[in-house]
Amino acid sequence: MPPVPKKRLTAVEVAKKPPGRHADGGGLYLFVEPTGSRRWLLRTVVHGRRRDIGLGGADLVSLAEARALAHELRAVARAGGDPIAHRDRDKRAPLIFAEAARTVHREQIVPASKNAKAAAQWLRTIEVYAFPKIGRQPVHALAQADVLRVLQPIWLEKPETARRLRQRLRLIFDWTVAAGHREAANPCAGIEAALPRQKTRARHFAALPWADLPALWPRLAAAPGMGAAALRFTILTAARSGEVRGATWAEIDEEAAVWTVPGERMKAGREHRVPLAPAALAELSAVRPLARGDESLIFPSTKPGRPLSDMTLAAVLKRLSVPVTVHGFRSSFRDWAEEATDTPHAVKEAALAHAVRDRVEAAYRRTDLFEKRRGLMQAWADFVTGGGA
Template sequence: MGASEVGNLTATAVKAANAPGRYGDGDGLFLLVGKGGAKSWIVRIQKDGRRRDIGLGSASKVPLKLARERAGEVREQIEVGIDPVAERAKAAGIPTFREAARQVHAEHKASWKNAKHKAQWLSTLESYAFPAFGDRLIAHVDAPAVRDALAAIWLEKPETARRLRQRIRTVIDWAVAKGYRDAALAMPVIDKALPKQRAKVRHHKAVPYADLPAFMGQLRASESMGRLALEAVILTAARSGEVRLATWGELDLDAATWAIPAERMKAGREHIVPLSSQAVALFRRMQVHRREDSDAALVFPGLKRGRPLSDMTLTKAMRDMGRTETPHGFRSTFRDWVAEQTTWPADLAEAALAHVVSDKTVAAYQRGSMLEKRRDLMAAWADYCDGASGGNVVRLAR
């Protein structure tokens, strides 16, 4: 039914209205009757070219006279720039997106082991989401707003944009679980409204394995903490962060093993590294640099007491040798050597690198330690680094 003047409805008419539809009282006030017979009031207002329907309550609890009064109050508030829905939400304790994001960050940061991730998680939202809709109530953050914030950096900063998308979604899902909004965002709809990104795979620049024996000779020509740590990275095929944060309590040099605890592993599970004789000799040499008799003491201490080496210390060691590759790239060097110069199976190399294997059959096989097989592999790798070749390890090119 249409509406042109105030007062089209009567209390009797409201009571008698049973057919699903919209019944106009005038001046934007409507009685809505649902398919199940439920009745409610809304007032339709228009401001700055934007039309909105604002609920005024159930008709079973709000009589016609009160509905008209509430409609008038809403129109007055809108006219002076007050958003009645936002005010109502604030009174109910519904946070803004900014406030919700900070709560999510506070609740989750204890479970994040990476300090850099803790800082970046919130800073990404502060840089790209908060300026767009940070002060909007979490209940009112909609797909168009999120899509526009993502679109601003979607092609220019694709990796950052993908992280932003995930973090916005986490905040929204949290708000749904807390009862601050009725539904999550329709992310598939947002994704379809964004341009297609061109996949760019960035690999760490690696020293070719053919250059490695000569590189090791140059590396060992002089001694510094950065060079010693870099040698450990190469001999163990570990990540530079795992080496820089290694403690004496993790090493068992008599058993020639290094047990990296789960909290320092990317995959979140303990990794046992079998140490070659060259690696054991290197760690024994590090005893000279040991500053305190504690299992928690760092094997490769930084200049400041109790502080680890920075990743740039290892990078600087390479730059001083005239190399442009990265310390992390030695894991690729190791993997390429296994694939192209040996007959060792690929899954053994993946286990040595502590990679998570998606194939369930291979993953089940890897649950066994495979320690002795990996010990043979790492011994062959260390020998290759020293310049040894031949034996039944090297597979000659056809």
């Protein structure tokens, strides 16, 4: 470190020193140009090399401020850090909310999502409701009142959308705090206290009463097309339509009559085995001539390599004038199993691939109850197709 001069600079001298370099001590210098402009410079050692670091003009940075900044940057250099980066940390343009939202979507939501449409909808909700009000504002300046301006207009009018939006805003602000773009607490914390209470009511997928399904089946069986075949297979397996639409021939063991859905395609993230009744195998046999290899889709769309859309299956029901949803057939299966069989609860839940919510029960669950489920799915297929009561 350069020696401290016997006489350090004074504020008056800073304004009157002639052109040249004038030491203040500790590596801090005042440089006066022939034009009369004055600037501060710190000469110190960074990672074993001497570096000159500008501290700003003397007309903007006072002597006391220059000394304090020089002391701070010397400490950073001694600790092995980068004093230039430290100096410039406050010069970065503040992060606006829109960019924060897009960053969280790109780095967290998209990689973790199994559904591209759902991932896109995650960001779309924020673009529609939050961007017009706070999209251009820096995240460090946003307060709870700003979050209220976003949520209040839709809190009662669109309660489900508003709750999802609140959850997404909370995630974005959590990230801004963790990433160092915001020092204040998450403005979504405790926001419910400032919002009116919502009237909650359960929403169910439109489902066909289970007793009506055998009467509908002949019409479904006669419906042509890949969408109709996929719908019939979906009903017979009580699977989610997304699992069926993405199924490949490599997942099917026709000899063992088992469909093994890999964990990455399951809602719960775990591999799921589905026992296939003869009626379900018959649907596979009907589309087998279209297979283009084990890795190909079982129910492909007209676009090569692309699965059917969920709307394709729904369109079959619309053509038949059946006012229910595809997902509703899982409810039909669940009600049938509850009312028309004495199947244990655990077997019914396993057939629907529902996650075990009780942590203790989940810890001791060592089987997927496959053989018991095989009998249940056979009885369901018999009932649906009219082959059994």
